[in-house]
Amino acid sequence: MNKKILLVLCLVVAVDAASFGLLLPVVPFFVNELTGSFNAIAVTSVTATYSGLQFLGAPLIGRLSDRWGRRSVLTVTVAISAIALIGQALSTSLLILLLFSALNGASSGVFAISQALVADTVEDRNQRTVGFGAIGAALGLGFIIGPGIGGALGAIDPRFPFVVASAFCLLNVVLIRLYLPKTTRSNQPEASTEKTKNPLLTQGNHRLKKLISIYFLFYLGFSAFSGIFVLAAKERFNWGPQPTSLVLVYVGVVAVVVQGALLPRLLKAIRPDKLSIIGLSLVAVAMLGVSVISEGRELYVTQFLFAGGVGLSTPGLRSAMSLCVNESQQGVLGGMTQSVVSLTSLIGPLLAGQMYESAGYGATFQTQAVLVLIAVGLLASMPRLPAESQAVNTPSA
Numbered sequence: 001m002n003k004k005i006l007l008v009l010c011l012v013v014a015v016d017a018a019s020f021g022l023l024l025p026v027v028p029f030f031v032n033e034l035t036g037s038f039n040a041i042a043v044t045s046v047t048a049t050y051s052g053l054q055f056l057g058a059p060l061i062g063r064l065s066d067r068w069g070r071r072s073v074l075t076v077t078v079a080i081s082a083i084a085l086i087g088q089a090l091s092t093s094l095l096i097l098l099l100f101s102a103l104n105g106a107s108s109g110v111f112a113i114s115q116a117l118v119a120d121t122v123e124d125r126n127q128r129t130v131g132f133g134a135i136g137a138a139l140g141l142g143f144i145i146g147p148g149i150g151g152a153l154g155a156i157d158p159r160f161p162f163v164v165a166s167a168f169c170l171l172n173v174v175l176i177r178l179y180l181p182k183t184t185r186s187n188q189p190e191a192s193t194e195k196t197k198n199p200l201l202t203q204g205n206h207r208l209k210k211l212i213s214i215y216f217l218f219y220l221g222f223s224a225f226s227g228i229f230v231l232a233a234k235e236r237f238n239w240g241p242q243p244t245s246l247v248l249v250y251v252g253v254v255a256v257v258v259q260g261a262l263l264p265r266l267l268k269a270i271r272p273d274k275l276s277i278i279g280l281s282l283v284a285v286a287m288l289g290v291s292v293i294s295e296g297r298e299l300y301v302t303q304f305l306f307a308g309g310v311g312l313s314t315p316g317l318r319s320a321m322s323l324c325v326n327e328s329q330q331g332v333l334g335g336m337t338q339s340v341v342s343l344t345s346l347i348g349p350l351l352a353g354q355m356y357e358s359a360g361y362g363a364t365f366q367t368q369a370v371l372v373l374i375a376v377g378l379l380a381s382m383p384r385l386p387a388e389s390q391a392v393n394t395p396s397a
Contacts (some may be wrong), residue, residue: 006131008179009114010138012172016078016110017139019085019168021146022161024248025241026154028231033158034094038234042094044227044353049098051223051345053105058342061109062116062335070113070120071180075173080107082169089162105342110172111139112338119322119330129272129319133259136315140255140307143248151245158241208324210382212340214375215317218280219344221371222310225287227349228356228364236361237296247299251307258311272316277379279313282306284372291365 028043035042065073084107087100118131146165153160233239233247266275286306293302318337325333355364 005117005181006134008175009117010134010141012074012175012180013110013114013135013138014142014145015168015172015175017142018146018149019081019142019165019172021143021248021252022150022153022165022168024147024226025151025230025245026158026161028234029154029241030097030158031094034091034097038231040228040231040353040356041350043231044349045094046097046101047227047349048346050101050105050108051342051349053102053342054108055105055339055342055346057106058109058112058338059332059335061107062112062332062338065109065113065116065334066330066332069182070117071176071182074110074113074176074180077107077109078169078172078176080104082166082173085162085166085169089159089166108342109335109338111135112334114334115318115322115337116330116334119334128322129267129315130264132318132322133263133311133315136311137256137258137260140252140259140311142252144252144256147245147248147252151241151248154241154245205324207382208321210378211317211321211324212336214378215321215337216340216344217371217375217378218283218313218317219341220348221287221368221375222283223341223345223348224352224368224371225290225306225348225365227345228352232356232361232364233296233299239296243296247303250300251303254304254307255311258308259315263311263315266312271384272319273379273382273384276313276316276320277376279309279311279316280372280376280379282309283313284369284376285309287365287369287372291362291369 027046028038031043031046032038061073061077081104084100084104088097088104091097091100114135115132118128118135149164150161153164230244233244237243263275270278282305286302286304286309289302289305290299293299321333321337322330352364352368355367
């Protein structure tokens with residue numbers, strides 16, 4: 001892959017992640033300002049609404065990018081997100097906040113299209129995994145920048161991070177228009193209906209279906225964890241936006257180091273599927289650790305394992321899935337995997353909020369760990385990934 005394009009793509013992903021990360025430390029406090037309560041169900045409904053509309057919008061965005069070009073679709077969707085974030089900042093009720101969260105979610109497509117761009121331009125499996133790792137590291141970099149700024153601004157006013165997040169989106173529009181290459185229908189010709197249909201509907205693509213199931217289980221646990229984390233830290237350790245944002249920044253730093261520096265070296269000695277098994281196991285251990293700790297400082301140990309595990313597992317899973325479809329389906333696959341993330345981000349926080357209210361702190365995080373351990377078992381039971389020359393494609397490829 002052209003290094004300049006990858007660098008710009010990583011910058012776009014980092015800015016997008018920062019715009020989202022800005023909001024993480026402040027959502028419970030903004031909901032409290034609007035409703036007078038830190039109710040877990042109300043707090044997690046904001047994330048769930050965003051994710052629910054992202055679930056519906058991501059496949060469409062992926063298909064549109066296959067047909068009309070990555071850059072054009074990215075420009076429009078990011079501009080819509082900028083408008084939605086301003087609407088959230090000006091919200092005067094929980095209902096208005098939820099409506100603009102829905103609009104923001106429906107237009108969220110940066111990461112899905114970024115994955116498709118990597119898959120478009122990299123054929124070698126290990127290099128493709130490195131490419132996915134690079135944009136994963138950029139995601140981590142965004143989560144270093146975003147929560148740190150969001151926590152500081154949120155301590156002043158929980159509305160400020162939404163305004164800054166909108167400005168970040170506008171910066172991304174500029175980066176996309178100026179520096180990402182234009183892809184057109186002439187170099188991404190419209191494929192046949194057979195080749196561009198949902199690859200999960202292709203008969204015989206059992207490996208992809210199992211990988212998607214693993215991805216779903218992992219992200220269900222991950223989303224439940226992320227959706228309740230800030231509120232749980234407030235309730236258990238009496239933390240406000242700033243100490244919580246410091247932990248989120250720390251997670252981002254670890255993820256960047258793992259995916260940007262450690263992953264390429266580990267891939268020389270360990271297969272991507274084994275790295276994914278190791279990474280998912282670390283995530284499960286971290287969740288179990290969070291369920292039993294009694295002091296906030298212990299989060300720096302559990303979140304080290306959590307961030308490292310996510311950094312090791314997700315690039316290999318994405319790379320493995322990308323090898324299961326033909327090139328004309330990469331945008332569809334990117335939208336589909338983003339939909340999996342969005343669906344789990346809808347279900348996970350809602351389940352976590354309900355469980356947190358009914359079963360308490362420990363049981364909430366232990367249940368998340370069980371989901372990830374099931375994903376570990378499924379991945380370990382799969383046959384070894386095929387050699388590069390035997391990469392799995394759909395029968396129509």
